[in-house]
Amino acid sequence: MSATYHLQVVSLDGLEYEGEVQKILLRTIDGDIEILARHTNYCTAIGMGTAKVTMEDGQERKAACIGGMISVMNGEVRVLPTTWEWSENIDVERAREAKARAEEILKDKQLDNEARIRAEAKLYRALVRLGSSGQEHNINID
Template identity: 40%
Template sequence: MNTFKLQIVAPDRIIYDGEATFLLVRALSGDIGIQANHQKLVTPLTIGKMKVEFANAQPRFAAITGGFMKVGNNTVTVLTTACEWQDEIDLERAQKAAERARKDREAAKSQQEMDQAEIRLKRALNRISVAKK
């Protein structure tokens, strides 16, 4: 199976740097699947699940909170504000974060507070969804 170089980078660490056979990420325009020798592309990413498939290993899933993806020369670089592999997610902590975000959304006194709570809720629900996959 053909592979491509995949780098996933967050501000605090390099999440992954190696070969992959397939990548699925959530862009602003919808889900995008990447395989070896994909056409050049730069796109913003949003809160969503990421799936990485490898030649000789089980696929891995992660929760990402947005960023950018660059594709070219059989290399894919994902720059994300935050990324957690499925096995790194603390489900109880994510559930508590979702509950806090719901309460903050209900108590919001301005549109800005409501929008911020909604984003926190989406991030928490994404983490919960990936953890339960």
């Protein structure tokens, strides 16, 4: 078995996960990063994407991870996302509806810059949720 470490994920909704894992892969503002056991101390902001957590037993779980911070300090890893939704808990129909609403708003050529930025952010979040759900395929967000 691979070496493990303690992971804690705490979102604005509360404790999402605490326990031993083999690794976590998630998107930061500088690109994707994978944290393995004995990783050097590290801290950065989280972007938007699908987080992949390899549990102690080797099972992989996915989650929509949006915003926040990740900290690695002396072998302890803390993920403090703004939003964290395990793939099995994502309401796919709600995400599809949010995507459709955002796409409809973005069709408006008269949209001011602020409204466009908000609609693009909503579309991006919906796409992350759909991609993380395992229900939608070929959604690539860069």
